[in-house]
Each structure stands twice: as C-alpha cells, then as structure tokens.
Amino acid sequence: MKSYDVIVIGAGHNGLIVASKLAASGRRVLLIEAGDTYGGMARSEVLFEGFQAPELASNAGGISKDVVQDLGLNKYDLLFNEDGIKTVGLNIENESVIFGSKFGKSIEGIREDEVKRWKELREKFFNQSHLFQSLASQIPVGSNHKTFGSKANLFLTAAKLRLQGKEQFQELLRMITMCIADLVEEELETSSLKGLISFDSTLGIKLGPRSPTSYLGLLYKLSQMKASYQEKSLSINGGVTSFINALFRSAEENGVDFVFKGKVSSLIISDSVATGVKLENGVEYSAKTIVSSISPVNTFLDLVGAHNLETDLTRRIRALRYSGNTSKLNIILEEIPKLHNSQNLDSNYRYVYAPSLESVESNFNSLKYNELPSDPNFEMYFSKISSESSLNGAVMASICIQNTPYSLKGDWKNSKEVLINKVISTIQKWAPEFKKGILFTSLLLPHETEKKYCVAGGHWHHNELQIDSLYSLRPTFGVSDYSTPIDGLFICGAGTHPGGNLFGLSGLNAAKKILRESIK
Amino acid sequence: MTQLREKKDRDTTFSKPLFRSPFYDFFAAQETEGHWYDWNGYKSPTILSDEELEYFSIRSTCSVFDITPLNKYRIVGSQAEEFLNKLTVRNVAKQNVATVKYTLWCDQEGFVIDDGTLFRISDNDFRLCSQEKHLPWLIDTSHGFDVEIIDESKHVCGISLQGPTAASILRLLGVNGIDNLKPFHLFQTKISNIPIMISRTGFTGDLGYEIFMKNNVADKFIERVWNAGTNHGLTAIGYNALNMARIEAGFIVANVDFISSDHAIRPNRCRRPDDLGLGWLVDLKKGFFNGKKAILNSKLEDSAAFKIYTLEIDGKEPAEGSVIYYNKKDEVGTVTSAIWSPMTKKSIALAQLKLGSSKSKMENLWVEIYSLKELQYHKLMKKVSIVKPPFINLARRSACPPSNC
Numbered sequence: 058m059k060s061y062d063v064i065v066i067g068a069g070h071n072g073l074i075v076a077s078k079l080a081a082s083g084r085r086v087l088l089i090e091a092g093d094t095y096g097g098m099a100r101s102e103v104l105f106e107g108f109q110a111p112e113l114a115s116n117a118g119g120i121s122k123d124v125v126q127d128l129g130l131n132k133y134d135l136l137f138n139e140d141g142i143k144t145v146g147l148n149i150e151n152e153s154v155i156f157g158s159k160f161g162k163s164i165e166g167i168r169e170d171e172v173k174r175w176k177e178l179r180e181k182f183f184n185q186s187h188l189f190q191s192l193a194s195q196i197p198v199g200s201n202h203k204t205f206g207s208k209a210n211l212f213l214t215a216a217k218l219r220l221q222g223k224e225q226f227q228e229l230l231r232m233i234t235m236c237i238a239d240l241v242e243e244e245l246e247t248s249s250l251k252g253l254i255s256f257d258s259t260l261g262i263k264l265g266p267r268s269p270t271s272y273l274g275l276l277y278k279l280s281q282m283k284a285s286y287q288e289k290s291l292s293i294n295g296g297v298t299s300f301i302n303a304l305f306r307s308a309e310e311n312g313v314d315f316v317f318k319g320k321v322s323s324l325i326i327s328d329s330v331a332t333g334v335k336l337e338n339g340v341e342y343s344a345k346t347i348v349s350s351i352s353p354v355n356t357f358l359d360l361v362g363a364h365n366l367e368t369d370l371t372r373r374i375r376a377l378r379y380s381g382n383t384s385k386l387n388i389i390l391e392e393i394p395k396l397h398n399s400q401n402l403d404s405n406y407r408y409v410y411a412p413s414l415e416s417v418e419s420n421f422n423s424l425k426y427n428e429l430p431s432d433p434n435f436e437m438y439f440s441k442i443s444s445e446s447s448l449n450g451a452v453m454a455s456i457c458i459q460n461t462p463y464s465l466k467g468d469w470k471n472s473k474e475v476l477i478n479k480v481i482s483t484i485q486k487w488a489p490e491f492k493k494g495i496l497f498t499s500l501l502l503p504h505e506t507e508k509k510y511c512v513a514g515g516h517w518h519h520n521e522l523q524i525d526s527l528y529s530l531r532p533t534f535g536v537s538d539y540s541t542p543i544d545g546l547f548i549c550g551a552g553t554h555p556g557g558n559l560f561g562l563s564g565l566n567a568a569k570k571i572l573r574e575s576i577k
Numbered sequence: 578m579t580q581l582r583e584k585k586d587r588d589t590t591f592s593k594p595l596f597r598s599p600f601y602d603f604f605a606a607q608e609t610e611g612h613w614y615d616w617n618g619y620k621s622p623t624i625l626s627d628e629e630l631e632y633f634s635i636r637s638t639c640s641v642f643d644i645t646p647l648n649k650y651r652i653v654g655s656q657a658e659e660f661l662n663k664l665t666v667r668n669v670a671k672q673n674v675a676t677v678k679y680t681l682w683c684d685q686e687g688f689v690i691d692d693g694t695l696f697r698i699s700d701n702d703f704r705l706c707s708q709e710k711h712l713p714w715l716i717d718t719s720h721g722f723d724v725e726i727i728d729e730s731k732h733v734c735g736i737s738l739q740g741p742t743a744a745s746i747l748r749l750l751g752v753n754g755i756d757n758l759k760p761f762h763l764f765q766t767k768i769s770n771i772p773i774m775i776s777r778t779g780f781t782g783d784l785g786y787e788i789f790m791k792n793n794v795a796d797k798f799i800e801r802v803w804n805a806g807t808n809h810g811l812t813a814i815g816y817n818a819l820n821m822a823r824i825e826a827g828f829i830v831a832n833v834d835f836i837s838s839d840h841a842i843r844p845n846r847c848r849r850p851d852d853l854g855l856g857w858l859v860d861l862k863k864g865f866f867n868g869k870k871a872i873l874n875s876k877l878e879d880s881a882a883f884k885i886y887t888l889e890i891d892g893k894e895p896a897e898g899s900v901i902y903y904n905k906k907d908e909v910g911t912v913t914s915a916i917w918s919p920m921t922k923k924s925i926a927l928a929q930l931k932l933g934s935s936k937s938k939m940e941n942l943w944v945e946i947y948s949l950k951e952l953q954y955h956k957l958m959k960k961v962s963i964v965k966p967p968f969i970n971l972a973r974r975s976a977c978p979p980s981n982c
Binding site for chain 1: 659663664684685714717718720721722864865867868869870
C-alpha cells in the first residue's frame with residue numbers, strides 16, 4: 058500500500074487549494090479524483106466537435122483574493138482585466154435595467170429618483186455585507202473550535218458592525234432575517250430592478266424572494282464580491298479555466314501526486330481513526346491525514362459510513378437540504394446573435410431574465426411543487442470561442458436556469474426539451490435570430506450533475522447556503538471547524554464554511570486548520 | 578368496522594382514551610379493588626385486589642402480570658447484529674441465539690437513552706423490549722445497515738409469570754424443555770397449539786418467565802394458564818407489587834431512577850452507564866457504537882456526577898422521595914425508589930447521590946424522612962448505609978432445573 062502524508066479526495070478548486078498548500082508545507086500529498094481531469098464542477102468538458110469549456114461553472118467573479126495571493130497564483134499566467142461586466146435585466150415591456158459592475162454601482166434604465174433610492178439601498182446592503190465578509194476567512198467558532206483568535210474575530214466583527222452606528226446596527230438586526238421582496242418593495246418601484254435583485258438573492262438556493270431570510274442570499278453574494286477581485290474592479294482573464302489551470306499548476310509544482318479516474322469507495326477506518334482510502338478498483342493508499350473536498354453527504358454517508366458515526370450526526374447530515382435547484386444550459390451558436398435593436402449580444406454583459414419579483418416568486422413556487430416553471434428565469438453569459446478551434450467565430454452561451462427541480466413530478470424525458478424551448482423562445486424575443494444560429498445544445502439537470510460530478514443532489518453549494526447552515530452550522534454543528542469525529546479526517550468542500558460558488562476560502566481555511574493541528 | 582374496533586380497544590372512561598391489552602378482560606375480571614393507570618397508553622392495573630397479597634404471590638406462589646404495554650421492536654436483516662452493535666453498548670456478536678441480554682443505548686454524549694432486553698431469536702432476528710418509545714431513533718440508527726425495524730408493540734402481547742411455582746405451572750401446561758431452560762435463555766414452543774415464545778426472564782429477581790404471543794391467541798392462552806395455576810396459587814397482580822419486587826432485586830427503571838437523555842430538559846440530569854452502576858455492560862473493546870467516544874473520554878475525567886446507589890436505611894419507614902445528607906447537613910442526593918422490603922425486613926432504597934471519589938463521605942450519610950402519622954409529620958433523620966445490589970439473592974432464580982413445587 059502506497060503511503061502519503063496527506064490524501065485529498067476530489068480535485069475541485071477547494072481540493073486543489075488544500076493539496077497545493079499542504080504540499081507547499083513539505084508534506085507528501087496525493088490528490089485522488091474520480092473524473093479524468095481536475096477542476097471538479099468547474100472542470101472543462103468536451104462539448105462540441107472537440108471544443109472544451111467548463112460545462113457548469115461560468116462565473117469566476119467570486120474567486121477570493123486571499124486564495125490567489127496565498128498560493129501565489131499570479132505566477133501561473135493569471136492575468137487580470139478591467140472588470141467591465143455589466144448586468145442587463147432583460148425586460149420586454151420597458152427599457153432594460155443595466156447594472157454596472159459591483160452590483161449596480163452605476164445604473165441605467167431607471168428613473169432619476171429611483172436611482173437615488175437604489176444608491177441608498179445598495180450602500181446599506183454593502184455595509185451589512187461586512188458581516189459575512191470578515192467571518193468568511195475564519196474557522197468558525199464552535200463546540201470543537203474555541204481559540205482566542207477566532208473568538209476575538211467574532212467579537213471584532215460584531216464590534217465593527219456596531220460601530221457603524223446605532224441606527225445602522227438596528228437596521229441590520231431588522232433586516233437580517235427578512236425576505237428580499239419586502240426590502241426592495243419598501244424602497245423601490247421599478248419592476249425589472251426588483252426582479253433582478255430578487256434573482257441575484259436567490260440564484261442557487263432554494264428560496265423565493267418572499268421566503269424569510271432570502272436577504273441573506275444577497276448579503277452572501279455581496280460579501281463574496283467584496284472578498285474577490287471585483288472589489289478592485291478586476292476580473293480574471295480567461296475566467297474559470299485560467300483559475301483552475303493556475304491552481305493545478307501550483308499543485309503540480311508543489312509536488313502533489315495525482316490519481317485520476319480513481320473513485321474512492323470508502324475510507325479505511327479503525328476505531329474512529331482514518332488511516333487510508335480504498336478506491337473502487339481495489340487500490341488502497343494510506344495517510345495520516347485525509348481531506349475530503351466532496352460533499353459532506355457523500356463524505357459522511359458514503360465514504361465514512363453510518364456504522365462509524367453517531368446516530369445524532371448521521372441524522373443531521375441526512376437532514377441537510379442538498380438537492381440541486383439550478384440547471385445549466387450550454388448553447389453553441391454560429392456567431393454572436395443580434396438584438397432586435399440591431400445591437401449585438403455582448404460578452405461583456407451578463408443577461409438576466411427575471412422581469413419582476415412576482416416572476417421569480419412564481420418560478421420558486423413551481424420548484425416547491427417539483428414542477429417546471431412556466432416562464433423560467435435565467436442568467437446568460439456569452440463567450441467567444443477562440444480562433445484556434447475549428448469553430449472559429451462561434452460563440453458559447455452559458456445559461457443558468459433558476460428553480461429547476463431535482464426530482465420532477467413526472468418524467469424528465471419530454472420536459473427537458475420543453476425547458477430548453479422555453480428558455481430559447483424567451484431569448485428569441487430580444488434576439489430573433491438566436492434559434493437559427495444554434496449548432497449545439499446541452500442541458501445538465503441537477504440529477505444529472507449529481508451523477509456526472511459525483512455530488513449528492515447535484516447542488517452547486519453541496520448543501521443549501523441558508524441561515525441554518527452557515528458559519529458554525531455549516532455543514533452542521535459539531536463538524537463546522539473542518540475536523541470530523543473521525544480522527545485524521547477533515548472536510549474542505551463547498552459544504553463547509555463559507556462555501557459557495559467558486560470562492561476557495563473553504564479550502565484555504567481547512568488547509569490552515571490542518572497545518573495548525575495535524576502532525577506532519 | 579374500524580370505528581367499532583377503536584371503541585372496543587380503547588377505554589373511554591379515562592380523559593385520554595387508553596388502549597386495552599388483549600389480556601384486559603382477564604385482568605379486569607380479577608379486580609376486586611382495582612386501581613388503574615396509564616402505562617404507555619394502555620389501561621394497566623396498579624393494584625387489582627390487595628397489594629401485599631399480590632407481592633407475596635411473587636415470592637411464595639406465582640404471579641401473572643401483563644407486559645403487553647412494553648414497546649417491542651423486531652429487528653430483522655442480514656446486518657441486524659452490526660446494527661445492534663452500533664445501537665447498544667454490549668457486544669451483540671457475543672450473544673448466542675436463543676438468549677436474552679439486558680442492555681443499554683446511549684446518545685453521542687454517552688448519556689443513557691433507555692435500557693431494555695434484547696432477545697436473539699435467530700442469527701438475524703432480534704426483539705428489543707423497552708420502557709420508552711424509540712422507533713425514530715432505531716430507524717435513524719439503522720441507516721446504512723441492511724436491517725428492517727418493525728414496531729410490533731400493537732401486534733404482540735405478553736405476560737410475565739413470576740414466582741416459585743411458575744415452572745410447575747408451565748410443566749402442567751405441557752411445556753417441554755422448561756427444565757432445561759436456563760436464566761436468560763428462550764425457546765419457541767406451543768401450548769395446546771398456541772405458538773408462544775418463552776424466556777426465563779423477569780423483573781423480580783425470582784424464578785420467572787416471560788411469554789410472548791400474537792394478540793389473537795391471548796384469550797385462549799390466558800385461560801389455559803389460569804386453569805393450570807389454580808392449585809399453585811397463581812395470582813393476577815398490578816404494577817405496585819411488581820415494583821416492590823424489582824426494588825428488592827435492585828433493578829432500575831428509566832424516568833423513575835434516572836432520566837432518559839431523550840426526556841431530560843436540564844442537561845445535568847443525563848447519566849452515563851457508569852453513573853447507573855451499569856458500566857459493566859459497556860464493551861469498549863468492540864467497534865464503534867453510539868456514545869463510545871464520550872464514554873471513553875468521561876473515564877479520563879474526575880467524575881463528580883450523580884451515581885445510583887443501593888441503600889439500606891435504619892428503621893421501618895420507607896424513604897420514598899427523601900433527601901439524603903452527608904453529615905446530616907450537606908445535601909448529596911435524592912431517593913428515587915424506596916420500600917420497606919418484606920424479604921429483607923429492612924427499609925431499602927435506590928438513590929442518586931453525588932459523592933465524588935471520597936470514601937469517607939459514604940460512611941456518614943443520613944436520610945431525612947417525613948413520616949405522616951395522624952395528621953402530624955414526624956421528621957426522622959435515619960442512618961443510611963450503601964450496600965451492594967441486589968438486596969435479595971434467591972437460589973431458585975437461577976436453579977436449573979427449577980424445583981417442582
């Protein structure tokens with residue numbers, strides 16, 4: 058049996074970060090990945106005629122500055138552009154709302170007085186997002202983790218929020234568990250603006266704008282924005298792929314060994330101590346430290362197994378809400394389609410179809426009852442396919458469809474086609490030539506993501522990013538400090554604090570924790 | 578039809594409608610001065626005729642007690658043994674087929690949820706009997722194991738025959754093999770074509786048997802037993818008599834002598850197996866089980882927790898609910914169960930005491946008993962001595978074969 062200091066399971070971005078960082082400390086690290094390449098849910102797949110692109114992750118905007126700096130990723134051709142991505146809230150009746158970068162620092166398409174109200178509201182949102190921002194890079198204080206430093210950080214976070222003034226602090230306490238619908242309806246009038254904010258607050262989580270605590274979704278997003286390069290108005294050139302490649306090269310250079318197409322079937326555990334892993338093909342590796350970057354549900358129930366865990370813990374893990382609710386539609390087009398006002402759809406824009414708050418809420422209602430939304434909301438990015446490819450001049454549209462049920466009432470067989478057609482016919486309203494130029498279409502549903510990317514429920518965040526599963530409750534209490542009841546086993550995936558999108562802080566925090574605690 | 582059945586099975590004279598066990602009609606017919614209570618949703622007797630006569634039937638002839646209200650869970654499947662090894666603290670791999678073991682189960686803090694008896698009917702077929710309801714806990718614990726949990730509480734009924742003549746009554750009923758049945762063993766047989774499972778177990782510290790069967794044969798069965806017992810002093814008893822016997826035997830009851838961690842609202846009320854004097858049940862050498870880590874860790878701590886002790890008290894007054902003092906001054910605990918024991922002719926008690934490791938404290942314990950005598954309380958301060966359980970040790974309990982009397 059080959060032996061290492063550390064085995065990392067899963068070569069997603071968090072897995073790569075942990076592996077690279079631990080290898081840099083002089084540990085011998087093995088990274089085991091079930092798929093045939095690195096990147097996890099951000100990996101590139103061959104989509105059409107040899108053209109490769111990330112099938113799932115389309116947005117690299119949230120990558121943490123700390124991660125890039127800590128691992129020195131700048132060395133690996135990670136270049137930055139001026140962040141010019143604007144968001145267009147598509148609206149058929151009225152003029153579309155256009156959000157400038159940094160979540161609408163500048164805004165077009167709404168009345169003057171509404172602009173003023175929006176700016177005030179936006180500032181309030183940003184001030185309050187400090188809450189998550191300063192907690193994100195800390196190991197949560199919990200039953201197992203009570204260091205002075207982490208407690209002090211918790212105190213300072215509260216103090217800083219309090220120092221914004223009594224009124225601001227009271228406002229935070231008033232707003233924190235509210236629904237985003239009430240907040241925008243208090244202040245704003247423009248239907249498409251309210252739709253856009255509702256969409257951004259609830260994308261990827263199973264809440265509607267009228268669900269209590271849906272405001273937290275927005276706070277989370279903004280804090281991530283502040284912790285990323287968007288704060289400096291920069292974006293990563295080449296997006297997701299460049300970032301993942303840089304991570305891989307960093308890991309490789311630090312001496313991480315890789316095993317691809319190696320699906321871990323179980324951990325080798327004796328007397329609550331993890332000593333190695335066993336792959337499906339029967340190969341075993343041993344290590345004193347094992348770090349799982351896959352979903353907590355898969356880690357605890359499949360790899361560790363309920364027979365090694367307290368009933369109290371398996372109860373909580375099984376009670377996690379981890380069924381995915383977002384599907385991904387990739388369309389390759391001959392050329393960039395024209396809008397009806399003869400402008401081009403542009404790769405500098407993110408297009409969001411969420412015409413009103415009511416529309417987002419009714420989409421969510423369909424999800425609740427495991428039905429397809431009648432008029433699905435989505436966001437869409439365009440990216441030009443490089444000239445080296447045979448598809449010269451072609452363009453890829455990456456579309457995230459919100460509120461797609463994990464288990465549909467009835468059969469997906471025909472519904473898949475129905476969903477694709479609904480989205481395309483919505484786009485047709487702005488770009489009448491869109492359909493004509495389609496070369497290739499593929500839709501990845503949550504249950505398909507589950508299978509293809511080995512993540513229980515096919516959930517982006519591994520489990521819901523909601524009030525009951527944040528900070529020291531993420532993934533659940535007792536395992537929120539990246540350690541587990543199994544000695545030598547750590548978790549570092551999106552299911553841990555702070556989790557979420559392509560962020561990377563889960564991996565970085567976990568690596569720090571392991572460096573502090575485990576024996577070399 | 579369903580409605581009619583509901584009416585028949587439930588007793589509407591109580592504010593909360595109570596179930597009636599299949600033996601209800603039989604026990605109700607024995608009632609001369611009856612008191613009934615709610616045991617796990619069933620209308621059950623505390624006293625049927627005379628508490629003391631009922632008690633003495635346990636010790637000198639034979640008693641029949643309805644144990645139908647117990648929760649009975651059937652655990653079947655190829656991984657039943659592995660599942661039970663995770664659930665309970667004992668090593669189930671060491672439990673032979675056709676035996677019964679007393680066992681405990683704990684939560685993640687190592688606190689006792691409940692105790693019960695585990696019947697191993699075959700390799701992959703078990704029955705777990707407990708005082709409290711645990712179906713959700715059992716089902717959640719069974720996740721990941723090839724095992725099925727069936728709550729058969731409402732489909733299986735049982736009686737307990739306890740006393741020196743119990744074996745003779747069963748012999749009269751033609752139960753072959755009763756002579757070879759050792760304590761904590763079981764076998765399946767038929768009495769006049771009625772299929773039953775019989776085990777040499779009980780809650781009295783006396784010779785005795787527990788017999789389980791399907792509900793539909795209950796009437797026929799109890800009639801045979803009652804007839805066979807005519808010349809052997811068979812007496813139907815209620816809970817009070819059984820309670821006296823179980824205190825003498827030193828057995829504890831969940832939510833009487835300790836609070837189940839499921840029920841405890843105050844965190845310091847939870848108890849670990851060691852605190853209940855049942856640390857010997859815990860097999861720390863077997864693989865993982867619920868509470869193992871916490872139990873191991875608690876052994877490293879200097880434990881100052883409340884523990885259960887068996888006490889003898891000077892004088893004749895039963896000390897139920899009394900407070901126990903060290904040096905007549907410092908409160909150290911409470912009596913949870915107490916009687917004046919007819920067998921030992923002493924006042925005995927079970928109590929939760931916080932004594933720490935100091936041996937000297939044990940020598941200087943006092944109980945404050947408030948004895949009501951014709952409308953005036955006599956406040957008594959009686960000397961307490963800690964003794965080893967059980968209070969009684971009867972040779973007939975384990976004699977094999979049991980004598981014919």
